[in-house]
Amino acid sequence: METQVPTLAIVGHPNAGKSSVVATLTENDRIAIDKRAGTTTRSDQYPVEIDGKTVLRFIDTPGFQNPTDILEWFQRHPGGTDLARAFLEAHRHDHLYSHDCALLKPIAEGAGIILVVDGSKRIKEKDRTEMELLRLTGRPRMAIFNNLSANDKYLAAWQDALNKSFNSVRAFNAHRATYAERIALLNALKAIDQRWEPMLDETVRAFERDWQRRIEQSVTSLLELLREALTFKVVKIVKANELDSDRDREKIRQHLTENLQEGLRKLEQKTQAEIREHFKHHVWNVSPSSLLVKDLFSDEVERRLGLNRHQTVLASAAAGAATGGAIDLGVGGLSFGAGTLIGAGLGSVLGVLGTSQLAKLDIQRTLGVERFTLGPVSNPRFPFILLDRSILYCARAMNWAHGRQAADESAPNRVPDQTAKVQQGFTEALAGEDHKALAKFFAAARKGKDCAQEQRVREIIRSVLQDLSNDKIDSRAHL
Ligand SMILES: Nc1nc2c(ncn2[C@@H]2O[C@H](COP(=O)(O)OP(=O)(O)OP(=O)(O)O)[C@@H](O)[C@H]2O)c(=O)[nH]1
Ligand SMILES: [Mg+2]
Structure with a gap:
C-alpha cells in the first residue's frame, strides 16, 4: 500500500450503513448495499481517482463480529504493541473471527479509521466496546453519524462518548450528503492526521476542479x-x-x-x-x-x-x-x-x-x-x-x-x-x-x-x- 495516499477503513456494526457511506464518498453506486446485515463479508478497496491518479482510498469492511473478544484480547496485551497487527496474526486462521480479521487487516496495514454509528439509536455497551478497541489501535480516527432516523434524543450521549476516543466527530449521511458535504468531510480528515494535510489539500482542490469541469x-x-x-x-x-x-x-x-x-x-x-x-x-x-x-x-x-x-x-x-x-x-x-x-x-x-x-x-x-x-x-x-x-x-x-x-x-x-x-x-x-x-x-x-x-x-x-x-x-x- 502506498503510504502517501490517505487510506481510510470504514468500520462499524453490521448494517450501520458502512457500504452506503463508501458508495457516497466514492460516488460509486455499484457497491452492494442491502437491508440485511452481513452484506459485506470482506474488506474491499475503493480508490478515488482523479485524472487517472489515486488521490484517496476508502476500504469497506464487514461489521464487527466479536468486538468484546477483540477488546479483551487487546487489553491482555501490552501497550506499545501494534494490537491490530498482533490480533490478526493470532487469529488469521480462526473462522470464528473471519469478519473481525477482514475488518482489522487494513487498520493493521496503517489505514485511518472512520467509525459509522447511528446516533438516533440508544448507545449500547457494544458501541462503547467498539469505540474503546478502536482507540487502542492508536490509528487516526473519525466517527460519523449516519443517522437512520430523525430521533436526536441520544445524540448528546453519543457525542460525549465519541469525543473521548475520536479525533473528530461529524454528521455525514449516506443518503443525503451533497458534494459540499463530501468536501467538508475531506477537509475534516486533515485534522485527524496532519501527515495527510498536503495530500488532502491537493485532493480537495482536484475535487473542486473536477466538479467545475x-x-x-x-x-x-x-x-x-x-x-x-x-x-x-x-x-x-x-x-x-x-x-x-x-x-x-x-x-x-x-x-x-x-x-x-x-x-x-x-x-x-x-x-x-x-x-x-x-x-x-x-x-x-x-x-x-x-x-x-x-x-x-x-x-x-x-x-x-x-x-x-x-x-x-x-x-x-x-x-x-x-x-x-x-x-x-x-x-x-x-x-x-x-x-x-x-x-x-x-x-x-x-x-x-x-x-x-x-x-x-x-x-x-x-x-x-x-x-x-x-x-x-x-x-x-x-x-x-x-x-x-x-x-x-x-x-x-x-x-x-x-x-x-x-x-x-x-x-x-x-x-x-x-x-x-x-x-x-x-x-x-x-x-x-x-x-x-x-x-x-x-x-x-x-x-x-x-x-x-x-x-x-x-x-x-x-x-x-x-x-x-x-x-x-x-x-x-x-x-
Ligand atoms: N434511511 C437511511 N437508510 C440508510 C442510510 N444509510 C444506509 N441505509 C440503509 O441501511 C441498510 C444497510 O446499509 P449498508 O450500507 O448495506 O450497511 P453496511 O453497514 O454496509 O452493512 P453490512 O455490510 O451488512 O455490515 C440499507 O438498507 C441502506 O439502504 C441512510 O443514511 N438513511
Ligand atoms: Mg456493507
Missing part, C-alpha cells in the same frame, strides 16, 4: 441539446395522387407531430444519459411522481416549467426585434406579430403546448409530389421548458447521493422534483435580461446560426447549476 460539461450538453432540438424537423413526401382530401393531409400532420415529438424526446434522453455519466450515476430510480418521468409534452411539464406568459412575450419580442422577424407564437396554426399578440390579450393567445402549435407545417408541391415539413420548433416557450427540465435533471444528478440506492422517503430531495412540489421553473426566476439573452440564443439556434449571446447563456446556465450544487438551494425563492 462536470458543471461545464453539463452546460455544454444542455446547449447542444437546445441547438439540436431547435433545428430538428421531420419530413414526409407523398405522391399528390395519393392525397384525396384535407383529411389525408391532417393525418400526415398528426403523424409528423408524433414523429417530431418522439425525436425531441430522444434528444432529451440522449442528453440525460450524458448528464448521468458526468455525475457517475448508473443506478437511477426516479419515483413515478417525479416531474422528470412525466412525458415532455404533458400538461404537467408544460404547466410547471418554462417562463410565464408575460415573460415569454417580453423575451420573444426582444429576440424577434433583434432578428428583425415577426414572432410566431404558434397558436392554432396562426401567426401573430408582437403587436397583434399583445393587443389580443395574452391569456387567450398562449395556450398549453398540448393545444398550441409546437411547430409550423410547411407543404411544398412540385412535380406530382407534396413535401410536408414539420419543424423546427417555433413555439417560444418550448426551449425554456426543455432547458428547465434539463436543469432539474442536472440538479438531481448533482445532489443524489450514490449510496442512496433504496427508496428512502425520510430524505427529501435536495432539489424537489416531485411534480406537486415544483412551483416554478428555474428560468422563470431569472432576470428579464437573462430571458432575452436566452430567447436570442434560441432564435439563432433555430436558424442554425452562432449567437453573440452564447457566452452569456453559458454563464447563466453555469450559475444556476452552481447554485443548485452549492447548498444555496434553500435561498431560492421558488423551491
